[in-house]
Structures are given as structure tokens and as C-alpha cells.
Amino acid sequence: MTEQAGISIQQIVEKVWLSIAERRLRPGVQLKEGQMAAIFDVSRARIRQALAALEREGLVTIIPNRGAFVCQPTVDEARDVFTIRRSVEGRVVARIGASVTKADLARLRGHVAQERTANTNDATTDxxxxxxxxxxxxxxxxxxxxxxxMMRDLISRTSLITAVYRNTARFNCGPDEHAEIVDAIAAGDLKKASGLMEHHLEHVESELDLREVRDMSHDLRAALA
Amino acid sequence: MTEQAGISIQQIVEKVWLSIAERRLRPGVQLKEGQMAAIFDVSRARIRQALAALEREGLVTIIPNRGAFVCQPTVDEARDVFTIRRSVEGRVVARIGASVTKADLARLRGHVAQERTANTNDATTDxxxxxxxxxxxxxxxxxxxxxxxMMRDLISRTSLITAVYRNTARFNCGPDEHAEIVDAIAAGDLKKASGLMEHHLEHVESELDLREVRDMSHDLRAALA
DNA sequence: CATCCAAAAATTGTCTACAATATTTCGAGT
DNA sequence: ACTCGAAATATTGTAGACAATTTTTGGATG
Incomplete structure (x- = not known):
């Protein structure tokens, strides 16, 4: 019953998130419950829960009696998110430095390695x-x-922001900058790690093209596939 | 039908939140959908939405196929929340100082005044x-x-934490410390305002009694009334 | 007497149907 | 021809019914 047959709520959320991140779903598009229920072949009740989850992640806005729409972050909001990220992630890195284990470092290095292979293969989704x-x-x-x-929230919103405002072909983060941060943490150099993180985030933000959005596609089925 | 008769979702959330903050609902208690639907005289669908909202505010934990339970924040989590608050609210105060208007200050002073009257009247809920x-x-x-x-989240969690761990009769924040912060902002002294805020939060945290929780009441109906 | 297993009760998860609201369409009037 | 308004359509919000899971209860067995 819980998963009697259809796609799970979390899978729906992920599909929508990915569609937004890959710019197949444009800001402002309405996510109609009926359409989505037909596309994913589940009842509207489950779609509703997925939409509620997407709202709390900051990806869609739900207007009572109107429906759910993909958020259109303003330029100010975009800058805001990056400001907060610099602050929060600086704190994260500082916190890590105090108590990082070998296993943690191994996980981080493994992750960066995955990023490298995805990058060389041009596996956009990955x-x-x-x-x-x-x-x-x-x-x-x-x-x-x-x-x-909090980081979950911030990253969701960043995905939306980069989807809307990026102008380059490349995506958010290069693995090299991530690797440098891991190295600094491994070396126990907190100050350097924090600095690298801040620089990294500034770099990502600097690649954004901060103009107003204009168009928006309407083919929900093609976007969510 | 949006509000055809029954209590709104937000009102349910607020009632539960208040019940937790006033310690009528103890951590660990299960919030059964059927009971709550009967208590508030709405369908389970609405209760479910309210519980989902409470989960995203960090007040309840939903375990799949098990139900919703009032969160039991650990001592570590409690300290964590205060650490983050000091960081975030420092940033909030700094941000305000740059662009505060007369109207803003009036609102702040009005709010503090309300706090004073509530305090003198011992109006606990207020x-x-x-x-x-x-x-x-x-x-x-x-x-x-x-x-x-973010502050919404942090304040929700703080309410839960103070409900669980406070040992004094008084509640979270005294109006006097709030008034001092407003004065510092009004004077344009950001450094002082940030310091006062930090001190204020330390003061609140210092009044907590950080031992483990043990008991929990079970009379849901009496608690939510 | 404790332990384990099966049946019964209670609870959560999902779907379908219906009511209320919002949007669109189409026509009348100026 | 344009604007305003009412019927028709479409979409969201809610309630209740059903299916699946979990918990409890009761008894049989070691």
C-alpha cells in the first residue's frame, strides 16, 4: 500500500527538482495536480503531498485555491541565498575541522572522485x-x-537560482575547487578551508547572469517525462 | 470549502505549537490522526497536512507507517540551535542596522510594549x-x-527546547533585554546591538536545565482542548 | 513462568467522489 | 468594435471509504 505500485512521493519530488534544475521546467509554470497525476499515474493526493514538499524546499509557491507554481526567485533573493550560504558554510567548515575523522575524509574524497567522473562523461544529471x-x-x-x-534548503534554492540565472554552459560547482577544500580540511587548516569555501561560492555566484526572466515553457509532460 | 466550516490548517498548527510550548503536550507523545480529527472535528486529510507542516517546523517527527510524535530534542541539539541562533541573529541585526527606518523602529517599540503588558498581566499564552x-x-x-x-524554524525549535528544558517559572525572553536591543539599533550602534543580542541568547540558554527528559503525558484531548 | 506465534484491533497510507473556488468562454449591451 | 457580465469549464480543497501495515491481545508451547 505504502508503495503498492506507483512512484513514491520522494521520487516525484526528485523528478520535479531535476526538471527544474535542468531548465526543462521554467519559473512561473503552474504544476496542475490533474496533469501531474496523469503523468505519473498516481492519484492527486500523492501529487499534493509532493507539491507540499516542494514548497517547503522553496522550489514552488502554493497559492491557496490557485495552485502550485515554480518559484521565480528575484535577483535580490538570489544574492541573498549566496550571502547566507557563505555565512552558513563557513560555519559548517569550521565545525568540521574540529572533529573530522579519517572516514569522513574518505567519504569526501570519494564524492569528489564521483564528481570528476561525472564531469568527464558530461553526465549532466549526475x-x-x-x-x-x-x-x-x-x-x-x-x-x-x-x-x-538548512543546507538542504539552501542547496534546493541554489539549484533553482542557477537554473534560472546561469549563463555559462557549465554547472554549479567544479570538482577541483571542492577537492581543494577537502585538502585544506585534511591539512587541518580551517582558515584556509573557510576562505576557499567563500571563494568557491563567490565564484559560482559570479557566473550568474542577473537579468530578469521572461519566457516560460508550457509543455509539462515533455518537461517531466 | 476551503474554510467551509472547520478550523484551518494553520490554526491547528498553532494550537499544537501552543500546547507544546505550554508543556501540555510532552515530547514523545504520539499525535494520532484519528484522535486529532475527532478533537478538531475535521477530516484526517486536514490533520495530515497540519502534521506535515509541524514536521517541517521541527516540532514533530513523522515515522512512515508509524505516526507523528512530538520531537524530543537532545541536549546537543538544544545547544546547537542556540549556537546557530547567535550566528544568524547577529547577521539579522547587522543587516537591519544598515537600512532601518523610523517605521521599523516604531513597530519594534510597539511590539516590546505589547510584551510588557503581557508580562505584567501574566498572560502566559501571549x-x-x-x-x-x-x-x-x-x-x-x-x-x-x-x-x-530560517528564524521561523529556529524559533519553533527554541519553543520546543525551552518547553522541555526550562527550569525557571519565567519564559524565554524578558522584554527589557529586547528593549535594549531596539535602543542600540535606534542609536545606530550595530556592534552594541549584536553584542546585546548574543548576550540575550546566552542568557536564555543559561536558564535551561539540561538533563534528560523522562515522563510524558497521554491525555491528548485535555492537552489540545 | 517466560517466549513465541497467530488472530484481532487500531492506525496509517492511498484512492475515489464530491463541494467550492477560480478561470475561461461566450454573449449581450453600449 | 469594445467592455462588462453570466454561464460553462477547469482546477483546487475536503471528506469519506478502502487497503496495507503496525501494534496489541490472547493463547499455545517449551
């Missing part, structure tokens, strides 16, 4: 997932559930 | 709502939607 996953992994290792949850 | 509201108002004035949302 690149998107992994580049956010690195920052999430740092938060997890920091050991604070609250920081982890 | 005190709880207003003491968190002050910090939320600061976040709102800061102008960052994301900071506002």
Missing part, C-alpha cells in the same frame, strides 16, 4: 546531483541536524 | 507568542525572506 551533494555531505559530516536541514 | 514574535519581527525587518524563514 553533475547536478553531485555538485549539490558535496555541500550537503559537508553539512552531514558537521554533525548538526539543523545545519544539515 | 508572552510565549510575543517573545518569539520579537525575534521574528527583527528577521522580517531585515528584509531577507530566507532569513525570515
Amino acid at each position: 553533475i547536478i546531483k553531485l555538485s549539490g551533494g558535496f555541500h550537503l555531505l559537508l553539512a552531514e559530516i558537521s554533525g548538526s541536524d539543523f545545519l544539515f536541514g | 508572552i510565549i507568542k510575543l517573545s518569539g514574535g520579537f525575534h521574528l519581527l527583527l528577521a522580517e525587518i531585515s528584509g531577507s525572506d530566507f532569513l525570515f524563514g
Whole structure:
């Protein structure tokens, strides 16, 4: 029953998130419950829960009696998210440095290795997932559930922002900068690690093209496939 | 039908939150959908949405196929929340200082005044709502939607933590410390304001009794009334 | 007497149907 | 021809019924 047949709520959320991150779903598009229920072949009840989850991740806005729409972050909001990220992730890195284990470092290095292979293979989907996953992994290792949850939020919103505002062909984070941060942590150089993280985030932000959005596609079925 | 008769989802959330903050609902208690539906005289669907909202606020934990339970924050998590709050609220105050208007200050002073009257009247419910509201108002004035949302989360969790761990009769925040912070902001002294905020949060944290929780009441109906 | 297993009860998860609201369409009036 | 308004359509919100899972209860067995 819980998974009697259809796709799970979390899978729906992930599909939508990916569609947004890959720019197949444009900001402002309405996510109609009926359409989505037909596309994923589940009842509207489950779609509703997925939409609620997407709302709390900051990817869609739900207007009562109107429906769910993909968020359109403003330029100010975009800058805001990066400002907060610099602050929060600086704290994450500092926290990690105090108590990092060999196993933690191995996980981080393994993750960066995955990012490299995805990058060389041009596996767009994997690149998107992994580049956010690195920052999430740092938060997890920091050991604070609250920081982890906050980073989840921030990364979701960053995905949306980069999807809307990026102008280059490449995606959020390069694995090289991630590797440098891991090295600094491994060396116990907290100050350097924090600095690298801040620089890394500035670099990502600097690649954004901060103009207003204009168009938006309407073919929900093609976007979610 | 949106509000055809019954209590709204947000009202349910607020009732539960208040019940937790006033210690009528103890950590670990299961919030059974059937009971709550009967108590509030709405269908389980609405209760489910309310529980999902409470989960994202960090007040309850939902275990699949098991149900929703009032969270039991550990001592570590409690300290964690206060650490983050010191960091985030320092940023909030700094942000405010740059762009505070006369109207903002009037709102802050008005809020503190409300707190004072609630305090002199021993209006417990109001005190709880207003003491968190002050910090939320600061976040709102800061102008960052994301900071506002984060503070919402942090304040919810703080309410739970103080409900569980407080040992004194008094509640979270005294209006006097709030008033001092407003004065510092009004004087344009950001450094002082940040320091006062940090001190204020340390003061609140210092009044907690950090031992393990043990008992938990079971009379859901009496608690939610 | 404790332990384990099966049946019964309770609880959660999902779906379908219906009610209320919002949007669109189409026509009347100026 | 354009604007305003009412019927028709479409979409969201809610309730209740059913299926699956979990928990409890009761008894049989070692």
C-alpha cells in the first residue's frame, strides 16, 4: 500500500527538482495536480503531498485555491541565498575541522572522485546531483541536524537560482575547487578551508547572469517525462 | 470549502505549537490522526497536512507507517540551535542596522510594549507568542525572506527546547533585554546591538536545565482542548 | 513462568467522489 | 468594435471509504 505500485512521493519530488534544475521546467509554470497525476499515474493526493514538499524546499509557491507554481526567485533573493550560504558554510567548515575523522575524509574524497567522473562523461544529471551533494555531505559530516536541514534548503534554492540565472554552459560547482577544500580540511587548516569555501561560492555566484526572466515553457509532460 | 466550516490548517498548527510550548503536550507523545480529527472535528486529510507542516517546523517527527510524535530534542541539539541562533541573529541585526527606518523602529517599540503588558498581566499564552514574535519581527525587518524563514524554524525549535528544558517559572525572553536591543539599533550602534543580542541568547540558554527528559503525558484531548 | 506465534484491533497510507473556488468562454449591451 | 457580465469549464480543497501495515491481545508451547 505504502508503495503498492506507483512512484513514491520522494521520487516525484526528485523528478520535479531535476526538471527544474535542468531548465526543462521554467519559473512561473503552474504544476496542475490533474496533469501531474496523469503523468505519473498516481492519484492527486500523492501529487499534493509532493507539491507540499516542494514548497517547503522553496522550489514552488502554493497559492491557496490557485495552485502550485515554480518559484521565480528575484535577483535580490538570489544574492541573498549566496550571502547566507557563505555565512552558513563557513560555519559548517569550521565545525568540521574540529572533529573530522579519517572516514569522513574518505567519504569526501570519494564524492569528489564521483564528481570528476561525472564531469568527464558530461553526465549532466549526475553533475547536478553531485555538485549539490558535496555541500550537503559537508553539512552531514558537521554533525548538526539543523545545519544539515538548512543546507538542504539552501542547496534546493541554489539549484533553482542557477537554473534560472546561469549563463555559462557549465554547472554549479567544479570538482577541483571542492577537492581543494577537502585538502585544506585534511591539512587541518580551517582558515584556509573557510576562505576557499567563500571563494568557491563567490565564484559560482559570479557566473550568474542577473537579468530578469521572461519566457516560460508550457509543455509539462515533455518537461517531466 | 476551503474554510467551509472547520478550523484551518494553520490554526491547528498553532494550537499544537501552543500546547507544546505550554508543556501540555510532552515530547514523545504520539499525535494520532484519528484522535486529532475527532478533537478538531475535521477530516484526517486536514490533520495530515497540519502534521506535515509541524514536521517541517521541527516540532514533530513523522515515522512512515508509524505516526507523528512530538520531537524530543537532545541536549546537543538544544545547544546547537542556540549556537546557530547567535550566528544568524547577529547577521539579522547587522543587516537591519544598515537600512532601518523610523517605521521599523516604531513597530519594534510597539511590539516590546505589547510584551510588557503581557508580562505584567501574566498572560502566559501571549508572552510565549510575543517573545518569539520579537525575534521574528527583527528577521522580517531585515528584509531577507530566507532569513525570515530560517528564524521561523529556529524559533519553533527554541519553543520546543525551552518547553522541555526550562527550569525557571519565567519564559524565554524578558522584554527589557529586547528593549535594549531596539535602543542600540535606534542609536545606530550595530556592534552594541549584536553584542546585546548574543548576550540575550546566552542568557536564555543559561536558564535551561539540561538533563534528560523522562515522563510524558497521554491525555491528548485535555492537552489540545 | 517466560517466549513465541497467530488472530484481532487500531492506525496509517492511498484512492475515489464530491463541494467550492477560480478561470475561461461566450454573449449581450453600449 | 469594445467592455462588462453570466454561464460553462477547469482546477483546487475536503471528506469519506478502502487497503496495507503496525501494534496489541490472547493463547499455545517449551
